[in-house]
Structures are given as C-alpha cells and as structure tokens.
Amino acid sequence: MVLYRNQYINYIRRKPLALLAPITVLLFIYFLLFGTSASTSSSSSKSTPKYSYDKKSKSWFTSNNKDSVMVKNLPKNHIAHYDLNKLTSSANALAKKEEVLILTPMTKFLPEYWDNLNKLTYDHSLISLGFIFPRTEEGDEALKNLETALKKSKASNTLNFKKVTLLRQDSNSLGSQLEKDRHAFKVQKERRSMMALARNSLVFSTISPSTSWILWLDADIVETPPTLIQDMVAHNKPVLSANVYQRFYDEEKQQQSIRPYDFNNWVESEEGLKLAAGLGDDEIIVEGYAEMATYRALMAHFYDANQDVNTEMPLDGVGGGAVMVKADVHRDGAMFPSFPFYHLIETEGFAKMAKRLGYEVIGLPNYLVYHHNE
Numbered sequence: 172m173v174l175y176r177n178q179y180i181n182y183i184r185r186k187p188l189a190l191l192a193p194i195t196v197l198l199f200i201y202f203l204l205f206g207t208s209a210s211t212s213s214s215s216s217k218s219t220p221k222y223s224y225d226k227k228s229k230s231w232f233t234s235n236n237k238d239s240v241m242v243k244n245l246p247k248n249h250i251a252h253y254d255l256n257k258l259t260s261s262a263n264a265l266a267k268k269e270e271v272l273i274l275t276p277m278t279k280f281l282p283e284y285w286d287n288l289n290k291l292t293y294d295h296s297l298i299s300l301g302f303i304f305p306r307t308e309e310g311d312e313a314l315k316n317l318e319t320a321l322k323k324s325k326a327s328n329t330l331n332f333k334k335v336t337l338l339r340q341d342s343n344s345l346g347s348q349l350e351k352d353r354h355a356f357k358v359q360k361e362r363r364s365m366m367a368l369a370r371n372s373l374v375f376s377t378i379s380p381s382t383s384w385i386l387w388l389d390a391d392i393v394e395t396p397p398t399l400i401q402d403m404v405a406h407n408k409p410v411l412s413a414n415v416y417q418r419f420y421d422e423e424k425q426q427q428s429i430r431p432y433d434f435n436n437w438v439e440s441e442e443g444l445k446l447a448a449g450l451g452d453d454e455i456i457v458e459g460y461a462e463m464a465t466y467r468a469l470m471a472h473f474y475d476a477n478q479d480v481n482t483e484m485p486l487d488g489v490g491g492g493a494v495m496v497k498a499d500v501h502r503d504g505a506m507f508p509s510f511p512f513y514h515l516i517e518t519e520g521f522a523k524m525a526k527r528l529g530y531e532v533i534g535l536p537n538y539l540v541y542h543h544n545e
C-alpha cells in the first residue's frame with residue numbers, strides 16, 4: 172500500500188501539471204451545478220433580511236430574464252392554502268370552532284371594558300383581539316393602560332386569546348375628546364370620518380383567512396352578557412347590532428335605572444330620504460341631532476323588557492357599540508366610508524354599504540349592552 176501511494180506521489184512530484192486538467196474539469200462541473208446556490212450561502216451569511224428576493228444571477232443555462240426572482244430561506248409553512256368555501260360562519264359557531272375577531276378603536280382604556288371582555292365565555296383560544304389607538308396623548312395613555320392590563324393577565328396566566336394586535340393609527344384624530352366637544356354637531360362629519368379611517372385600518376390589517384366573525388365592540392361598552400358572542404352568532408345574520416343603553420342614577424326616583432344611549436341604530440324614514448334628497452353631494456346626515464330632524468325609527472326606543480330578548484328588527488343604519496358581522500361581509504368589500512356614501516358615513520355608511528352588497532342588517536331591540544357613564 173505504502174509503495175502504491177508513493178508511486179502516485181512520486182508521479183505528481185515529477186509532473187505536477189498533470190493535476191491541472193482533472194481539477195479544472197471538477198471545478199467546471201461544480202460551478203455548473205451549484206453556481207447560483209453557492210453565491211446564496213455567501214450572501215445569506217451576512218445579516219440580510221430573513222427572506223431575500225434576489226434577482227436570479229445570470230448563468231450559462233438560464234435565460235436572461237431580469238424579472239425572475241429567487242425566494243430564499245423560506246419557513247416551511249410559507250405557502251398556505253385556505254379554502255374560503257370551507258370557512259363557515261354559522262349559528263353554532265362554538266361547536267364548529269369558528270374564529271371571532273373582536274375589534275375596538277380605543278381612545279380611552281376603561282378597566283370595566285377589559286374585565287367585561289375577559290368574562291366572555293366563548294372559547295378564548297378562538298378569539299383574536301385588535302385595537303387601534305389615535306396618535307394623541309389620550310391614545311398614548313390608552314395604549315399604555317392596555318399594555319399594563321395585558322401584562323397583568325399574562326403574568327397570572329389568564330391571557331388565552333389566540334392573538335392580540337395593537338395598532339397605532341396613521342390618520343388624524345380630533346384633539347379634544349371631551350363629551351361636549353365630541354358631540355357638537357359641527358364636528359361630527361370630521362370626527363366620524365376620522366373614526367371611519369381608524370376602523371378601516373383596523374379591519375383591513377387584522378382580518379385573517381381563518382376569521383369567521385368580526386365583533387365590533389367600542390371601548391366604552393362596559394357591560395354585556397358574558398354569552399355575547401354565542402347569543403349574537405345564534406341569529407346567524409350578516410350584520411347584527413345590539414341595543415346600547417346606559418346605567419344611571421335616577422334622581423327623581425332615587426334609584427338606579429337605565430336609559431337609551433346609542434341612536435345610530437335606525438330604520439330609514441320618508442323624512443330622512445327627503446332630507447337626503449335635498450342635500451349637496453358632500454353633505455351628510457348624522458342621527459340624533461335636532462339640527463337635522465329625520466323622524467327615523469330609532470331602535471333605542473324599541474326596547475321592551477317584557478318581550479323576547481331575541482326579537483329582531485331590520486335596520487338601515489347601525490352604531491358601532493356592539494355589532495356582530497360575518498367576516499365575509501367585510502371580505503366582500505363592505506367598509507366604513509369616510510366620505511359621504513348616500514349621505515351617510517362611518518358605521519351608518521357601513522350598514523348602507525352592506526345592504527348595497529345584498530346583506531341583511533338586523534338589530535336586537537331587547538338585547539342590551541351598556542355604555543360607560545362619564
């Protein structure tokens with residue numbers, strides 16, 4: 172053996188150039204086969220983005236197509252299939268493990284809102300949460316408070332939601348959110364159109380291919396039945412709005428009482444249509460203002476404690492307090508117009524758009540949720 176090896180070594184010592192030909196052939200074959208991937212590994216060792224969409228390097232056997240890209244370093248689940256035909260939103264959502272996305276635009280964090288949300292009895296692992304905060308001091312404060320609440324829940328192992336998304340708004344908001352400023356008639360168009368932009372950013376950034384239902388729940392809704400989700404999906408309606416009331420202390424009767432709060436759930440009236448017909452293209456109707464008497468039937472006034480809690484009534488406008496929407500309604504393109512749409516904007520414009528897409532909009536006059544009392 173030793174002799175055999177020595178023979179070879181002796182031969183190479185005598186004629187070193189004899190190695191040149193086989194080495195060249197080997198190198199040629201190597202670059203031909205691995206030329207492009209060899210350049211990958213050297214570039215990916217630098218701190219490049221996780222996925223690189225480099226232009227394919229020109230090699231001898233590939234065409235010089237400048238637009239073709241190489242997608243590298245992909246995780247195993249990079250290509251995901253979802254059959255939207257198989258995604259259901261049904262009356263027995265919980266049994267079918269349908270996912271619910273709860274969306275809340277938030278200027279103020281109320282602990283009562285958070286406690287109520289956490290008490291919802293729908294399986295939390297099927298619930299995702301999405302929040303959007305304005306770029307104001309108030310928004311900063313609300314975000315900080317929600318983060319603290321999230322940390323606390325996490326520390327006590329009670330944060331079981333599938334996913335929580337916190338968004339900072341890129342559009343503008345009103346500076347002052349004091350009750351009297353928020354409700355002044357002249358600021359409504361601007362205020363509601365800003366809220367529409369916030370709602371649109373929120374839904375378009377958080378809806379996923381597995382979302383079956385979207386529950387719009389305002390940050391000032393502080394009390395709902397714990398079975399809110401099950402109760403609402405049981406109606407199996409594309410858009411379903413609960414009746415927003417408020418608890419207060421009745422000085423006259425010297426006792427706790429309730430009163431209607433949200434007047435954005437309404438049925439269109441002849442007067443409302445006439446009013447709209449007389450408006451300029453850019454003018455809007457906002458419900459609940461004496462400046463614009465519409466004589467619409469307001470769901471808030473239809474509450475009857477002695478009637479069936481599941482009574483339904485068709486609506487033309489909805490508020491944003493607690494509205495359950497089949498995710499397909501949003502997927503089909505229904506959003507919150509920030510511009511006059513049939514002279515309506517935000518949630519009221521959304522109801523109109525859902526109807527124009529062919530969906531039913533329904534209200535539950537006897538199903539109450541409660542708005543915060545400032």
Ligand SMILES: Nc1nc2c(ncn2[C@@H]2O[C@H](COP(=O)(O)OP(=O)(O)OP(=O)(O)O)[C@@H](O)[C@H]2O)c(=O)[nH]1
Pocket residue numbers: 275276277278279303304305340343344345353365366369388389390391491
């Ligand atoms: N991200 C964001 N959220 C907002 C903004 N304005 C209001 N919100 C939130 O949007 C929801 C509805 O706002 P509200 O101010 O309660 O509007 P409203 O219910 O029409 O009026 P109120 O009678 O005052 O309750 C609440 O959850 C607010 O916290 C805003 O500019 N940006």
Ligand SMILES: [Mg+2]
Pocket residue numbers: 389391542
């Ligand atoms: Mg409100």
